[in-house]
Amino acid sequence: MIKYIVTRTIAMIPTFLLLTVFGFLLIELPPGDYVTSYIRAQAAQGNTSAADQEASMRAQYGLDQPIVVRYGLWLSRFVRGDFGDSFEFRRPATEIIGSRLGVTLTISICAFLISWGIGIPLGIYSATHQYSRTDNFLTTVTFVGLGIPDFLLGLLLLVTVWMLTGEVLTGMNSSAYASAPWSVGKVLDFLKHLWIPVTAVVITGTAWIMRVMRGNLLDQLGRPYVTALRARGLPERVVIYKHAVRNALHPLVMSLGQTLAWLISGFTIISLVLDLPTVQSIYLRAMLQQDVYLGGTILILIGVLILIGTLLADILLAWLDPRIRLY
Amino acid sequence: MRKRISIVLVISVVTMLLLAACGGAPAPAAAPAEQAAPPASTGGKYNEAPMLAEKVAAGELPPVDERLPAAPLVIEPVEEVGQYGGVWRMVDSQNDNGWLRQTIWVEPMLKWNRDMSGMRPNLLESFTWNDDATVLTTKFREGIKWSDGEPLTVDDFLFWWNDIILDPAAGQSPPTGAAVGGQPMQVEKVDDYTLTFTFAASNPLFLDYMSRGSYSSSVYVVPAHYLEQYHPKYNSAVTDMTELLNRYNATSRMQYADMPTFAAWMVTDYVPGERVSLERNPYYWKVDTAGNQLPYIDRLEVQIPQGNAIELVLLKALAGELDMQTRDVDLKDVPLVIENADAGDYHVVMWNRGDYAWPWLIPMYDYPDEGIVDLMYTKEFRRALSYAINRDQLNEVVHLGLGQPRQFALSAESPEFLSDEGKKVYEEWSQSYAAYDPEQAKALLDGLGLKDVDGDGFRERADGTPLELIVDVPSDGDKLTIDAMDMIQQQWEEVGLKTTLNMAAWSVIDQRAAAGEIMIRAWGSAAAWGLISAPTVWTPIEGVTYSVGGQRIGQYYQSLGAEGVAPRAGSMLEKLQDAYTDLISTVDPAERDQKLLDAYRIHIDEGPITIGTVGEHPSPVIVKNNVHNVPETGIVASWDLGFPGTADPEQFFFR
Numbered sequence: 001m002i003k004y005i006v007t008r009t010i011a012m013i014p015t016f017l018l019l020t021v022f023g024f025l026l027i028e029l030p031p032g033d034y035v036t037s038y039i040r041a042q043a044a045q046g047n048t049s050a051a052d053q054e055a056s057m058r059a060q061y062g063l064d065q066p067i068v069v070r071y072g073l074w075l076s077r078f079v080r081g082d083f084g085d086s087f088e089f090r091r092p093a094t095e096i097i098g099s100r101l102g103v104t105l106t107i108s109i110c111a112f113l114i115s116w117g118i119g120i121p122l123g124i125y126s127a128t129h130q131y132s133r134t135d136n137f138l139t140t141v142t143f144v145g146l147g148i149p150d151f152l153l154g155l156l157l158l159v160t161v162w163m164l165t166g167e168v169l170t171g172m173n174s175s176a177y178a179s180a181p182w183s184v185g186k187v188l189d190f191l192k193h194l195w196i197p198v199t200a201v202v203i204t205g206t207a208w209i210m211r212v213m214r215g216n217l218l219d220q221l222g223r224p225y226v227t228a229l230r231a232r233g234l235p236e237r238v239v240i241y242k243h244a245v246r247n248a249l250h251p252l253v254m255s256l257g258q259t260l261a262w263l264i265s266g267f268t269i270i271s272l273v274l275d276l277p278t279v280q281s282i283y284l285r286a287m288l289q290q291d292v293y294l295g296g297t298i299l300i301l302i303g304v305l306i307l308i309g310t311l312l313a314d315i316l317l318a319w320l321d322p323r324i325r326l327y
Numbered sequence: 328m329r330k331r332i333s334i335v336l337v338i339s340v341v342t343m344l345l346l347a348a349c350g351g352a353p354a355p356a357a358a359p360a361e362q363a364a365p366p367a368s369t370g371g372k373y374n375e376a377p378m379l380a381e382k383v384a385a386g387e388l389p390p391v392d393e394r395l396p397a398a399p400l401v402i403e404p405v406e407e408v409g410q411y412g413g414v415w416r417m418v419d420s421q422n423d424n425g426w427l428r429q430t431i432w433v434e435p436m437l438k439w440n441r442d443m444s445g446m447r448p449n450l451l452e453s454f455t456w457n458d459d460a461t462v463l464t465t466k467f468r469e470g471i472k473w474s475d476g477e478p479l480t481v482d483d484f485l486f487w488w489n490d491i492i493l494d495p496a497a498g499q500s501p502p503t504g505a506a507v508g509g510q511p512m513q514v515e516k517v518d519d520y521t522l523t524f525t526f527a528a529s530n531p532l533f534l535d536y537m538s539r540g541s542y543s544s545s546v547y548v549v550p551a552h553y554l555e556q557y558h559p560k561y562n563s564a565v566t567d568m569t570e571l572l573n574r575y576n577a578t579s580r581m582q583y584a585d586m587p588t589f590a591a592w593m594v595t596d597y598v599p600g601e602r603v604s605l606e607r608n609p610y611y612w613k614v615d616t617a618g619n620q621l622p623y624i625d626r627l628e629v630q631i632p633q634g635n636a637i638e639l640v641l642l643k644a645l646a647g648e649l650d651m652q653t654r655d656v657d658l659k660d661v662p663l664v665i666e667n668a669d670a671g672d673y674h675v676v677m678w679n680r681g682d683y684a685w686p687w688l689i690p691m692y693d694y695p696d697e698g699i700v701d702l703m704y705t706k707e708f709r710r711a712l713s714y715a716i717n718r719d720q721l722n723e724v725v726h727l728g729l730g731q732p733r734q735f736a737l738s739a740e741s742p743e744f745l746s747d748e749g750k751k752v753y754e755e756w757s758q759s760y761a762a763y764d765p766e767q768a769k770a771l772l773d774g775l776g777l778k779d780v781d782g783d784g785f786r787e788r789a790d791g792t793p794l795e796l797i798v799d800v801p802s803d804g805d806k807l808t809i810d811a812m813d814m815i816q817q818q819w820e821e822v823g824l825k826t827t828l829n830m831a832a833w834s835v836i837d838q839r840a841a842a843g844e845i846m847i848r849a850w851g852s853a854a855a856w857g858l859i860s861a862p863t864v865w866t867p868i869e870g871v872t873y874s875v876g877g878q879r880i881g882q883y884y885q886s887l888g889a890e891g892v893a894p895r896a897g898s899m900l901e902k903l904q905d906a907y908t909d910l911i912s913t914v915d916p917a918e919r920d921q922k923l924l925d926a927y928r929i930h931i932d933e934g935p936i937t938i939g940t941v942g943e944h945p946s947p948v949i950v951k952n953n954v955h956n957v958p959e960t961g962i963v964a965s966w967d968l969g970f971p972g973t974a975d976p977e978q979f980f981f982r
């Protein structure tokens with residue numbers, strides 16, 4: 001088991017390096033750079049003298065160096081824990097990401113716990129009561145949940161609340177509290193905004209987990225070993241919970257690997273539509289602006305989380321299923 | 328089994344309750360609206376806001392009479408003398424707080440009048456020119472203080488000129504107007520409030536250039552006492568200019584809340600990409616007619632949208648959560664916005680975009696295909712392109728009938744058009760070749776020998792080779808331009824001109840423009856103003872992507888022939904460049920206006936040189952019903968005019 005973990009960890013290093021190369025290339029791929037888009041934005045406002053600053057700005061941001069040199073500098077600083085400053089917001093990329101991590105994780109962890117907490121039990125119930133009235137009802141509901149994109153649900157909730165109460169619950173705080181220090185009032189205001197994105201993400205997420213759980217469990221329940229267990233007279237709950245559910249969990253455990261990265265990269269569109277100050281929205285903005293270090297840092301963060309998540313999922317799976325450890 | 332399952336259900340129910348707990352929090356009582364308050368009497372000459380009076384009483388601030396200049400600038404309110412207090416909520420969709428800057432940082436040497444009839448003193452108290460406009464003496468307003476209480480003197484301007492612009496380490500070059508014929512101006516300090524500018528040749532437009540929008544002298548006057556600590560010359564611990572330039576560049580300056588300002592509000596909190604909070608500057612140097620120190624409004628809360636600003640502004644406006652919003656109200660949403668005005672307790676003021684076209688079609692005269700360039704230089708060909716466009720239809724379908732079908736011509740409000748002759752020139756120019764006349768278009772094309780010889784329904788060139796118009800259209804952002812171009816493509820094909828739309832990102836199109844690879848470019852909403860605001864849209868004098876005739880033709884003029892592509896000898900482009908050279912050194916304003924009109928006549932006689940479609944859109948401004956002193960007129964599309972800053976937001980107030 002230890003050997004398994006060590007080999008898997010070492011294998012992550014080349015993957016990580018490749019990730020940085022492709023990440024950096026991807027950001028550099030569009031024509032122009034941050035200075036080009038800056039000057040264009042200035043010119044569109046009529047400020048043509050910004051064009052004179054082109055060379056000095058490139059030097060200021062280090063964009064006058066060849067791409068290989070820039071990649072090398074970036075990586076060497078990266079390893080030392082310096083992720084660079086955002087071009088647009090003249091402060092460290094980590095500070096900007098950090099300031100948005102709280103909101104992002106609050107939404108995503110809330111949504112994750114609730115959707116898994118509801119999805120798995122309902123999936124089990126649905127599978128053990130296949131084609132019952134409840135199962136049919138739940139199946140219908142989940143198909144609707146799967147069919148409607150979360151951002152549309154979010155918008156529907158937003159507009160419904162506006163029509164009922166006259167309040168627009170975009171963002172995470174109303175403007176009265178936006179710059180106020182944290183207080184009971186601000187927390188309540190935060191919760192008042194939080195439920196819209198969480199509900200929207202939960203409805204789609206739950207539907208997916210329920211479908212997967214139901215399908216897998218049904219698959220397991222049809223296996224000969226289940227029949228054998230039942231034939232030996234084991235109680236039904238032991239058959240289902242100790243044996244069938246445990247095996248049915250494999251695909252969900254595998255998908256946990258992706259979930260770690262999803263916590264800061266999921267629901268991007270809903271962030272934009274509901275105006276949530278999340279990591280996702282600043283990530284998109286950094287990419288559009290070619291704000292290399294900010295975008296790059298988030299990209300690497302997502303990549304690393306996928307790597308770690310996959311590792312954890314593999315370990316968990318090996319623990320869950322001894323057969324895996326043989327490989 | 329049954330018992331087990333019911334436990335599962337219980338777990339589900341509990342989890343759902345958790346979900347409800349996450350969302351079902353009771354609504355907190357609405358934050359108390361800040362009450363508008365009467366000015367606190369200070370016992371001195373001037374009155375001040377209650378929040379500042381408290382600080383004075385606590386000994387944190389000197390009395391208002393000491394904070395104001397001996398003769399503060401008096402601002403005539405739009406409607407009436409206002410009351411202090413309130414928080415102004417707005418949305419700024421610009422990445423670099425551009426619209427916030429246009430709101431609070433329009434504090435140039437001279438400021439446009441609110442009706443754009445001319446300019447009024449602002450930072451400058453007075454100025455005098457010598458006869459041939461080579462020497463300018465300016466008197467700065469005495470006694471203005473930075474928001475930290477330090478005096479603002481001409482040294483703050485000289486720091487910009489000597490230690491930023493002229494210091495090679497900063498990599499800056501003199502802005503438009505500050506150098507004549509490649510020679511930087513000479514600036515001399517007479518006393519703490521007087522500067523003398525000397526130019527290598529006549530430079531009568533200097534003050535106009537220095538007073539554009541929020542990015543000219545408004546940001547050139549910098550707090551030297553603060554910036555010195557970041558300049559290698561004054562602080563040996565500093566090795567490069569990066570920190571200085573971060574604070575100097577207008578687009579990132581707001582991120583440094585500790586940097587003193589002389590604007591009406593100062594930043595107290597800047598959250599990247601999320602919001603900016605501002606508070607009144609206790610040292611602001613303007614008063615109203617009753618001697619109350621401005622601004623009236625205590626604080627600004629500016630939200631930066633994460634996604635599409637137009638949707639967010641619309642929702643927030645409908646819910647009455649915006650106090651005054653100049654930008655990002657889409658024309659197509661106007662009916663909806665007006666319908667909900669009572670519920671949201673606001674009204675809509677229609678300002679003017681002042682745009683000459685949306686979209687604007689720029690034929691490029693530097694395209695690598697000589698045959699195409701020949702056609703571009705042929706006025707009959709351009710006229711055919713213009714006649715083939717059904718502008719009324721465009722207006723009805725794409726612009727909801729709110730624009731004006733017209734030819735490319737500058738804004739009617741531009742000063743040179745205000746005389747009788749000016750009005751005539753404007754009328755003639757803006758309507759020239761703008762009628763929909765496909766028959767005449769066909770006749771003109773036939774006359775040029777452009778006929779369909781192979782029977783595919785499209786015309787070939789006179790030599791029989793295929794003719795295809797390629798229009799570069801920006802694919803990001805501006806949906807209206809794309810819709811309009813789809814119609815124009817169809818209309819051009821109806822007269823037998825094969826048209827292809829090349830949809831690409833702005834950055835790609837810009838690169839193509841710089842390389843001279845574009846045949847015709849479609850630009851979104853565009854505005855310009857005589858000689859002051861983007862003159863290169865009517866005369867190719869700058870190497871920028873929106874230069875009439877092509878970036879490289881403007882570059883040729885700007886680099887004095889060293890780079891770029893020359894306009895054809897004797898062509899209208901060359902005539903326009905020559906006219907411009909003459910214009911900018913003409914000292915007498917009346918004579919200059921006359922020459923300007925003559926230059927515009929080239930556009931009428933040989934036009935259209937660049938093609939307009941539908942312009943002069945109204946620009947909806949959302950104003951809460953308790954916000955007062957907002958003027959009825961404004962022109963927002965050209966940033967050089969400085970709206971909404973030109974409307975004097977410091978005298979807006981809540982009641």
